[in-house]
Every structure is written in structure tokens, then in C-alpha cells.
Amino acid sequence: MEYKIAVIPGDGIGPEVIDETIKVLNLIGEKYSHEFNYKYVLAGGIAIDEKGTPLPGETLEICRNSDSVLLGAVGGPKWDDPTAKIRPEQALLGLRSGLGLYCNLRPAVLHSALRDASPLKDSIIGDGIDICVVRELTGGIYFGERSLVKNGDEETASDTEKYSTSEIKRIAKIAFETAMKRKKKVTLVDKANILESSRLWRRVVDEVHKDYPEVELDRQYVDNAAMQLVKNPRQFDVIVTSNIFGDILSDEASMITGSIGMLPSASLGEGTNGMYEPIHGSAPDIAGKGIANPLATILSAAMMLKYSFGLAEEAAVIEKAVEKVLEEGYRTGDIMSEGNKLVGTKEMGELVVKYIKEGK
Numbered sequence: 115m116e117y118k119i120a121v122i123p124g125d126g127i128g129p130e131v132i133d134e135t136i137k138v139l140n141l142i143g144e145k146y147s148h149e150f151n152y153k154y155v156l157a158g159g160i161a162i163d164e165k166g167t168p169l170p171g172e173t174l175e176i177c178r179n180s181d182s183v184l185l186g187a188v189g190g191p192k193w194d195d196p197t198a199k200i201r202p203e204q205a206l207l208g209l210r211s212g213l214g215l216y217c218n219l220r221p222a223v224l225h226s227a228l229r230d231a232s233p234l235k236d237s238i239i240g241d242g243i244d245i246c247v248v249r250e251l252t253g254g255i256y257f258g259e260r261s262l263v264k265n266g267d268e269e270t271a272s273d274t275e276k277y278s279t280s281e282i283k284r285i286a287k288i289a290f291e292t293a294m295k296r297k298k299k300v301t302l303v304d305k306a307n308i309l310e311s312s313r314l315w316r317r318v319v320d321e322v323h324k325d326y327p328e329v330e331l332d333r334q335y336v337d338n339a340a341m342q343l344v345k346n347p348r349q350f351d352v353i354v355t356s357n358i359f360g361d362i363l364s365d366e367a368s369m370i371t372g373s374i375g376m377l378p379s380a381s382l383g384e385g386t387n388g389m390y391e392p393i394h395g396s397a398p399d400i401a402g403k404g405i406a407n408p409l410a411t412i413l414s415a416a417m418m419l420k421y422s423f424g425l426a427e428e429a430a431v432i433e434k435a436v437e438k439v440l441e442e443g444y445r446t447g448d449i450m451s452e453g454n455k456l457v458g459t460k461e462m463g464e465l466v467v468k469y470i471k472e473g474k
């Protein structure tokens with residue numbers, strides 16, 4: 115079977131981690147007789163430099179016509195002027211809305227070999243952390259109306275948090291479906307004591323919950339949820355929340371699992387086309403040094419195989435190889451601890467390839 119994959123290496127460490135991931139995909143293709151056809155396209159800072167826009171029309175078109183999109187990272191200090199009208203991050207928002215990817219799955223799993231990397235105490239980690247953040251991705255304050263009004267020296271700016279029933283319903287369904295395959299618990303995170311939009315979330319999520327009586331539904335205000343994530347992360351299974359709260363809480367959830375360099379993500383819509391990317395950013399401080407951790411991108415490719423191509427077995431093979439690499443004590447700098455073996459980006463990619471070949 116042939117699969118068309120649009121590849122966006124992007125900025126900073128993006129190209130380096132993508133290189134290793136492509137090696138892994140090629141091996142899977144060989145091993146299982148799948149043909150992965152890659153089209154490399156520009157987005158982010160590099161697209162601003164080369165095409166004058168963070169998301170060239172051609173890029174979006176190729177992504178639309180692909181079976182999935184694999185993205186490294188976008189952004190960097192070079193394009194970071196907050197007053198700039200054109201910014202690399204606009205590429206991400208344009209891809210999300212342009213491809214209709216309203217659902218962002220961000221699993222935060224503490225790999226048992228990486229317990230030491232978590233900043234939390236052993237007694238809090240207990241038998242492990244396994245949370246899936248389901249973040250709404252094409253609505254809310256990210257896409258609501260904005261304004262900047264000047265009145266002499268005084269400026270007034272506003273951004274709008276806006277949600278409709280249908281937007282909440284479709285993401286709530288995915289959260290409950292996800293929970294059904296896991297520990298059957300959903301925590302809705304909102305600010306319903308203040309925000310009207312959050313009160314709508316509560317009503318709609320309650321309504322959708324009726325179709326999933328087996329799933330336990332908890333509701334938490336976002337400030338409390340931020341605290342609970344470090345106090346007792348094991349209470350969470352699936353967290354469903356708005357675009358902005360999901361942005362913030364998924365960084366927190368990733369941190370408690372030890373390394374943001376380990377965590378993949380999937381952005382999905384109605385069809386099977388999805389966008390897969392590591393949660394970490396472009397890490398400009400370590401770009402080009404060959405020391406970035408490619409595992410989050412490699413695990414994102416595994417999510418792609420599972421969610422967009424229905425290749426669950428192949429995905430599991432990649433995940434198992436990553437586990438093996440960690441169990442054998444290989445670590446990039448971000449997850450390094452005493453007694454382990456420090457490796458660079460390329461070595462890490464090669465180790466995953468090696469363990470897939472050995473089929474262990």
C-alpha cells in the first residue's frame with residue numbers, strides 16, 4: 115500500500131529529529147512492504163525567509179492532498195519579534211484550521227525506565243503516570259475575534275474565547291471514545307465559575323456523557339487542575355479541555371513525565387488525514403548540535419501509522435523499540451541521568467532502527 119506523507123522539517127532541531135524519524139519509517143516500510151512517499155514542504159521561519167510567508171499556499175495544498183503530515187518544529191528567536199505581523203507560529207494555526215484538525219491528542223506517559231527524569235517524588239509517581247490530554251484545536255481564543263484600539267496614548271486589546279455546541283460536542287465525543295479504550299475516566303477542565311463559554315462546555319459535555327454511562331466524568335476548574343497535576347497526577351486518565359487550557363496543561367503534563375523531548379502528539383479531524391508532531395518546540399539553543407532527542411518525533415510517526423493509516427502493529431513495533439532503547443540505558447542529554455549512556459540525535463535514531471531490525 116502506498117501512503118503520501120507531507121514532511122515539514124521546519125526550524126531549529128526540526129530537520130534533525132525528522133531525519134531520524136524518516137529512517138525509522140523507511141525501515142518499517144521495508145519490513146512490512148508499505149510504500150511511504152514523502153513530499154518535503156516549507157513552513158515556519160524557513161518559509162518566511164524563503165517565501166515571505168510562514169505557510170505558503172503550495173505547502174497547505176500538498177498537505178491537503180497527502181494522507182498525513184509529519185512536522186518537526188517551527189519558530190526561533192530570529193522571527194520572535196512580538197510586534198512582527200508575520201510569525202512562524204501562524205503556520206501551525208493555518209495548518210490546523212486549513213486541514214480541519216480540531217482534535218489534539220497529547221499523551222503524557224512516564225516511561226518506567228525514565229522515572230528518574232520526572233521532577234515529582236517517587237511517592238507521587240506511584241505505579242506511573244499515563245494521561246491523555248484531548249485539546250480542542252481550532253476554536254476558542256486562538257481563533258476568536260481580536261482587536262487593538264488606539265485612543266491617544268491609551269491602547270486597548272482584546273481576544274475572544276468563543277465556542278459553539280457543535281465544536282464542543284465533537285471533541286467531547288473523542289474524549290469519551292478515547293477513555294473507553296483506556297481507564298474510562300474523563301476530566302473536563304474549564305473555568306465555569308467565571309466564563310460563559312466554560313458553562314456551555316459543561317452543559318454539552320454532560321449531554322455527550324449520557325451516551326457513555328460507563329465513563330466516569332469529573333469536572334475541575336483549570337487552576338485546580340494545574341495544582342492536581344503535580345499533587346496527584348494518577349487521578350487523571352483523559353483530560354478534555356479548550357484550546358488555550360489544553361496548550362498550558364499539556365506542557366505541564368509533559369513536564370511531570372520527565373521530558374518534553376519524549377512526547378508525541380496527533381492532530382486529527384473528520385477524515386484520516388492528520389498532523390503528527392513532537393510536543394517540544396524548535397529548541398534553537400541546541401539546534402545543529404546533533405544532541406536533540408528524536409524520540410518524540412519517532413513516537414509521533416508511530417501515532418501516524420496507528421491513527422491515519424490503521425497500522426497498529428507497525429506502530430507498536432516502533433513503540434517497543436523506543437522502550438528497549440530506554441531500558442538499555444541510552445539517553446540524549448535531556449533525559450540523561452547517572453549510570454546511563456549519553457548518545458546524540460543520530461545514534462538515538464540508529465538505536466531505534468537497530469532494535470526494530472532485531473525485532474525485540
Ligand code: IPM
Pocket residue numbers: 203206207361
Ligand atoms: C503548541 C504550541 C503552539 C500552540 C504555538 C507554537 C502556536 O505551543 O502546539 O502547544 O500554542 O498551540
Ligand code: MG
Pocket residue numbers: 361362365
Ligand atoms: Mg504549547
